[in-house]
Amino acid sequence: MFQLLHATRRRQRGDLPIIGWTEPHEYLYYRKTLRQSQSILILLVLIWLAAGLFSNNWLAILVVIITGVPLLIKQFQFFKALRHTFRFDFELDAKLLYFILDNNLNDDTVFSYIKEKNELIIRVLKNNDLSEIAKIENLDKGLVALVGLPLIQKDIRQQYVDFSFMLNTPKRLTINSTTQPEFTNDMKIDLGYGFNYDPITDPHILVAGSSGSGKSIFISTIILEFMKRRSDIYICDPKNSDLGMLSHYLGDHVAVTSPQIAKVTRLVVEEMEQRYEYMSENFKYGSNFVDHKFKSVWLVFDEMGAFSATGTDKQSKEVLQQVMANIKQIILKGRQAGVFVLIAAQQMNANMLGGTELRDNLGLRLALGSNSSEGYRMVFGSHVPETLPNTSQKGSGLIYLESSGKEQAQYYESPYVDMKTFNFIDELIKYQIAQKDDLGVLK
Ligand SMILES: Nc1ncnc2c1ncn2[C@@H]1O[C@H](COP(=O)(O)OP(=O)(O)OP(=O)(O)O)[C@@H](O)[C@H]1O
Ligand SMILES: [Mg+2]
Known part of the structure; x- marks a missing residue:
């Protein structure tokens, strides 16, 4: 007792x-x-x-x-x-x-666990028995059945294996139309499902997923978030599909042909370089674009896979190389100047960004819908979870945030948009008018 x-x-x-x-x-x-x-x-x-x-x-x-x-x-x-x-x-x-x-584990097997905010982490200590270690590393299914919670991640370490379970199912965001623009100075974007995105800590975004997986819907919702932060938005849509039609509203910030795309990416690089010049002339130690009162600049590049396949003749190859060189510069140097890219593609491939090194510099990566293991590996590299989730829910997939400290990409449901009542263009116009007239009320 x-x-x-x-x-x-x-x-x-x-x-x-x-x-x-x-x-x-x-x-x-x-x-x-x-x-x-x-x-x-x-x-x-x-x-x-x-x-x-x-x-x-x-x-x-x-x-x-x-x-x-x-x-x-x-x-x-x-x-x-x-x-x-x-x-x-x-x-x-x-x-x-x-x-x-x-589970016929050895008598000296030792478990421990800790309950954190939204997670239950069960730790199994390893001993020196090799066959036992293999068993311990594969307890996923048994433990899921035991605790009755979804497994978020498995972290295999030399001394132990941690199995993390989700205690509370995170809430999916629902996007509603607004009566009035909601401007904010907070750089962090609530992506729902327990994820917050801060471009300063995790610069640049990659959205991959097959046709109909919800890339364009996700991009539309995030474009509105950029507008709430008064960001300067540039759009490249080589297939001239969903985003291309924004040229009616965003004018020459929207590029659909190769020469336009080359021009827009060059403009963004020039903006980045001018900012660096200004920042070095007005040097403040450890400062970034926010301290210099710059707004963020977002280059949204949809259907990049389609574009990277265009380099067939000599001339288009040159344009392609130029565009890719511009994007590479933004990815590598953009963060401090507040210049970011969002790249979307149906299929990520190794050549698209000239190798995986550049991909690893994209702080937020999403793979929507169901993908092949190879597809997931192209997006997440070594961060692909062993057990792939069911992505039958429209707009769901895997998400990986570089700064989250998580070893593996997590299941995610992107903000839900009721296509019957929500009109992206109406919302966009609201922000545009407010920004032009500067009617927006800063929170
Ligand atoms: N977050 C979401 N909320 C509600 N419906 C969604 C969501 N994501 C996707 N859908 C549904 O799936 C359809 C396809 O989504 P979307 O156009 O974004 O796909 P996509 O990945 O851009 O495809 P493609 O590569 O062919 O352009 C939408 O028209 C919508 O009906
Ligand atoms: Mg699309």
Whole structure:
């Protein structure tokens, strides 16, 4: 009984539970322990009452009744509360202990776990037995069934394996039309589903996914977020599809032909270089574009795969090389100047960005819809999770944020847009008018 109370107190102090058959596991018998302790207490109180009642001394009778009777009643509540606490505190411990038996793991296997904000992390310590290590590294399915929660990530380390589970299902954002533009100075963009995107920490975005996976819808919602931040937006749409028609509203900031695309990317690079010049003339240590009161610039390049396939003759090859050189410069140098790219493509391929090195400089990467493992590898490199999620939900996929510290890309649902009621162009115009008239109210 005291051991159980001690263990509960240690947990309240923040000590991690250590679970294994070779570790103390008296919590398995907490019901029996509590029953025994309760019986002993009741017996002692009854003896106390009897001793008083048979003493023939009215004072002693009064004292035992005043103390004994409330004690007899109170102990029921006390043990009920303890039973509840122990059951809650040690439920997972007991499950994990039996999990060791059920999965034929060695007797000396040790588990631990910690509950964080939205995650339950179960850690399994490795021993020196190689076949046991292989088993431990593949406990995913068994543990998912045990805890009944979605696995977010598995982190295999030399000494242990961490399995992280999602405790609360994150909420998907729903995009509604606004009555009034909502400008903000906060650079961070809420992408929903528990993800926040800050271009300063994770510059540049890559959106990949097959046809109909939701790339254009995601890009539209993020363009509105850029507009809320008064960003300067340039658009390249070599297939002249969804985004190309924005030329009616954004004028020569929208490029669809190769020469236009070359021009727009050059303009963005020039803007970046001018900013660097200005920033070095007005040097402030450790400063970035925000300190110099620059707005962010976003170059949104849809269907890049289609464009990179255009370099067939000598002339178009030259244009392609020029455009790719411009994009490379922005990716490598843009962050401090506040100049960013968003690249979308149906299929990422190694040649598109001239190798994986450049891809690794894109801080936020998304693969929407279902992709082949090769497709995922092209987007996430070594960050592809072992278990691929079901992406049947429209606009869902995998997301990887460089600064998140997570080893693997996570399941994600992009903001939900009700196509019947939401009109992207109407929203865009609202922001454009407000920006021109500067009617926007800064938060
Ligand atoms: N976030 C979302 N909310 C609601 N519906 C969505 C969402 N994402 C995708 N859809 C549905 O899927 C359709 C296709 O999406 P979208 O046009 O964005 O695909 P895409 O990846 O751009 O395809 P393509 O490569 O052919 O251009 C949309 O018209 C819409 O009906
Ligand atoms: Mg599209």
